[in-house]
Amino acid sequence: xxxxxxxxxxxxxxxxxxxxxxxxxxxxxxxxxxxxxxxxxxxxxxxxxxxxxxxxxxxxxxxxxxxxxxxxxxxxxxxxxxxxxxxxxxxxxxxxxxxxxxxxxx
Amino acid sequence: xxxxxxxxxxxxxxxxxxxxxxxxxxxxxxxxxxxxxxxxxxxxxxxxxxxxxxxxxxxxxxxxxxxxxxxxxxxxxxxxxxxxxxxxxxxxxxxxxxxxxxxxxxxxxxxxxxxxxxxxxxxxxxxxxxxxxxxxxxxxxxxxxxxxxxxxxxxxxxxxxxxxxxxxxxxxxxxxxxxxxxxxxxxxxxxxxxxxxxxxxxxxxxxxxxxxxxxxxxxxxxxxxxxxxxxxxxxxxxxxxxxxxxxxxxxxxxxxxxxxxxxxxxxxxxxxxxxxxxxxxxxxxxxxxxxxxxxxxxxxxxxxxxxxxxxxxxxxxxxxxxxxxxxxxxxxxxxxxxxxxxxxxxxxxxxxxxxxxxxxxxxxxxxxxxxxxxxxxxxxxxxxxxxxxxxxxxxxxxxxxxxxxxxxxxxxxxxxxxxxxxxxxxxxxxxxxxxxxxxxxxxxxxxxxxxxxxxx
Numbered sequence: 001x002x003x004x005x006x007x008x009x010x011x012x013x014x015x016x017x018x019x020x021x022x023x024x025x026x027x028x029x030x031x032x033x034x035x036x037x038x039x040x041x042x043x044x045x046x047x048x049x050x051x052x053x054x055x056x057x058x059x060x061x062x063x064x065x066x067x068x069x070x071x072x073x074x075x076x077x078x079x080x081x082x083x084x085x086x087x088x089x090x091x092x093x094x095x096x097x098x099x100x101x102x103x104x105x106x
Numbered sequence: 107x108x109x110x111x112x113x114x115x116x117x118x119x120x121x122x123x124x125x126x127x128x129x130x131x132x133x134x135x136x137x138x139x140x141x142x143x144x145x146x147x148x149x150x151x152x153x154x155x156x157x158x159x160x161x162x163x164x165x166x167x168x169x170x171x172x173x174x175x176x177x178x179x180x181x182x183x184x185x186x187x188x189x190x191x192x193x194x195x196x197x198x199x200x201x202x203x204x205x206x207x208x209x210x211x212x213x214x215x216x217x218x219x220x221x222x223x224x225x226x227x228x229x230x231x232x233x234x235x236x237x238x239x240x241x242x243x244x245x246x247x248x249x250x251x252x253x254x255x256x257x258x259x260x261x262x263x264x265x266x267x268x269x270x271x272x273x274x275x276x277x278x279x280x281x282x283x284x285x286x287x288x289x290x291x292x293x294x295x296x297x298x299x300x301x302x303x304x305x306x307x308x309x310x311x312x313x314x315x316x317x318x319x320x321x322x323x324x325x326x327x328x329x330x331x332x333x334x335x336x337x338x339x340x341x342x343x344x345x346x347x348x349x350x351x352x353x354x355x356x357x358x359x360x361x362x363x364x365x366x367x368x369x370x371x372x373x374x375x376x377x378x379x380x381x382x383x384x385x386x387x388x389x390x391x392x393x394x395x396x397x398x399x400x401x402x403x404x405x406x407x408x409x410x411x412x413x414x415x416x417x418x419x420x421x422x423x424x425x426x427x428x429x430x431x432x433x434x435x436x437x438x439x440x441x442x443x444x445x446x447x448x449x450x451x452x453x454x455x456x457x458x459x460x461x462x463x464x465x466x467x468x469x470x471x472x473x474x475x476x477x478x479x480x481x482x483x484x485x486x487x488x489x490x491x492x493x494x495x496x497x498x499x500x501x502x503x504x505x506x507x508x509x510x511x512x513x514x515x516x517x518x519x520x521x522x523x524x525x526x527x528x529x530x531x532x533x534x535x536x537x538x539x540x541x542x543x544x545x546x547x548x549x550x551x552x553x554x555x556x557x558x559x560x561x562x
Binding site: 044047051052059067077092098105 | 274296
């Protein structure tokens with residue numbers, strides 16, 4: 001495993017993760033459909049998980065892989081709450097377009 | 107450590123109490139339990155220790171801040187009983203979520219490992235998402251919850267990426283190891299990038315400019331009880347954590363970082379105060395006031411060696427004044443569909459005690475002597491001048507003067523305008539919480555050494 005990491009190089013893993021993370025960030029900033037925004041947040045978190053595993057192999061240290069379990073569990077809990085909020089939004093305004101959420105201004 | 111276990115246990119107990127039909131007793135039992143935990147926490151003050159391979163580190167800093175959080179939660183739980191009177195079947199959920207939120211915040215000031223920090227911040231944030239959207243038939247609460255969720259999880263993603271880069275650079279999650287390694291030279295370039303990402307994520311959570319844009323909407327839309335929690339407890343927790351993180355990850359601030367902190371501090375203070383001047387909604391006004399206070403608190407980081415004491419004092423003063431003012435605001439706006447300043451017209455005649463408390467807490471936030479807000483600002487400015495940053499202090503003094511303008515708008519409405527409606531009798535708990543909070547505020551204002559000697 002370490003051999004493959006040496007051949008590919010840790011930098012390439014970082015570039016890939018940063019690229020995925022940026023796709024997630026731009027998804028959150030530009031998409032208006034709430035489900036797609038949620039998916040973009042998941043892409044952000046999973047890009048980080050990928051990098052955690054790569055660094056874990058790079059350092060020959062299992063801690064990074066254990067951290068991935070934490071962050072997956074947390075991400076699941078977070079998105080569960082988010083979907084619950086989304087359901088109540090949909091019941092009230094009949095749409096999941098977050099551009100409709102602009103009652104609060106001042 | 108015992109604090110964290112006891113708080114989680116109390117949270118589980120509050121959930122189970124629902125089954126045994128203990129709803130009527132729940133609020134007093136939870137408050138008493140929290141008082142007992144406060145005693146337990148204080149007993150650990152003199153015995154620093156670390157638990158579970160350095161996952162949790164108990165020291166004077168963590169105990170002092172945990173005690174402050176527990177006191178704030180006791181006030182918030184005490185207010186919940188009356189606030190959620192219309193939802194008797196859900197009271198145990200609301201109270202246990204508040205207690206789990208406290209568990210997250212205690213984890214955030216006593217972590218010794220970045221994984222504990224991440225779990226703490228997520229427990230805190232997820233509880234707050236639920237509380238913000240808890241009035242599910244109200245479209246404003248839905249919107250606030252959704253906005254807070256999107257911004258919060260976006261910030262969590264950024265923090266997680268920062269943690270990942272710090273791990274990649276050092277190979278450790280342990281704060282003590284990272285602290286030692288960060289002193290040395292030859293760190294990969296990922297390390298400063300990782301630290302910067304963590305700090306940006308935390309600035310989102312404190313709502314410091316330029317990451318503040320979510321705060322006014324979320325504060326206005328959430329139920330008043332949640333706004334009180336966010337603007338006092340959550341802000342104080344995030345600030346204490348930011349200090350703890352910086353203290354370990356960046357023990358010596360380079361001049362470039364100092365300039366960034368100065369810019370963020372001045373920007374938060376100015377944006378918060380200027381925008382607060384033109385608000386009609388009280389909760390929105392306090393949101394902007396909170397942004398400007400975040401600027402003041404960030405300023406404390408400039409003198410990192412004395413920052414712990416200054417921050418403890420400033421956050422205690424700000425949070426106690428916030429609790430006192432929100433106890434009054436929650437009572438006044440309970441049955442209204444908006445929180446406009448006109449609701450407070452003539453409060454000075456119809457209910458002099460509540461008006462006096464609200465005035466006192468606003469004066470404390472503005473920084474008028476005998477209230478602790480004054481000494482907090484005084485100490486902060488003195489330390490910052492000593493660290494050699496005169497410009498930011500001048501900006502802060504000007505901002506303090508501007509802030510008096512909007513606080514007095516509310517005070518004048520209470521004392522000079524005629525009342526439009528008769529107020530019902532005040533439930534005892536609102537008066538009790540508001541009086542206690544403002545008395546604590548005045549006590550630490552008259553004897554600042556009570557707090558300042560704790561961490562020195």
